[in-house]
Amino acid sequence: MPRGEGKFLIKQRAFLKLYMIRFVEEHKMYGMQAMDELKTSFKSLGYEPNHSEIYRSLHDLIDDGILMRTKKVQEGAKYKEIVVYQFADYEKAKLYKKQVKTDLDRSMSLLRKALEDVY
């Protein structure tokens, strides 16, 4: 999020990483579940993130040193394995949240300005 040069709105990736951090904070967390929850909660706004972006966000956060995979869990006879995450560095997580907040605010300002200027 550094570059203040020519930058337009916040990217979907950062937006999702934010929500992933929030889900981990709330201990309810694995990829598909997060996706379903987001799809449900944003459907009315026409936004339905797909599974790839969810996983990319999670993997990014691992590369950032913010999250870590803790375990794969198998739930009985339900033919599925899930990956569970924990914080690798919560301070980094908080810092990232702060940075993204700045970008969210900035993005809001851009949109608000357009609405004021044009309509």
Next chain:
Amino acid sequence: MPRGEGKFLIKQRAFLKLYMIRFVEEHKMYGMQAMDELKTSFKSLGYEPNHSEIYRSLHDLIDDGILMRTKKVQEGAKYKEIVVYQFADYEKAKLYKKQVKTDLDRSMSLLRKALEDVY
């Protein structure tokens, strides 16, 4: 702007096309001038559109049947030619503005929701 499927925030192109329409409405208009004005007015928000996106927006609006190139004007000995635009179909322009407004509002709601959910 049709597809309400999986769509995240409004695209830069639509955002700029909106401003191009506004500039034509105000009769002060050619590409570089529009760019300079936008750069100045958005610099404090970290956004500085480049010339390619400006021209692409203009060309798009022509393809949409909303604008038309009217003339190239040469101003004295100043080694430059500029392209001036007029509306080809102002009803279409108004319709487009309305559509983009919807998308701007939707985008604001997405950002606002994230701010509420996470912070």
Next chain:
DNA sequence: GGATGAACAAGGTGTTCATAT
């Protein structure tokens, strides 16, 4: 068949190059 992940493809935007005055 439900979850994760990688590969691949398409889209959008930034950078560079070309042309004309």
Next chain:
DNA sequence: ATATGAACACCTTGTTCATCC
């Protein structure tokens, strides 16, 4: 040197394919 435009390349994101239980 300024304005326009096209070409090219990169980055972001969507779609499809692969694997594991």
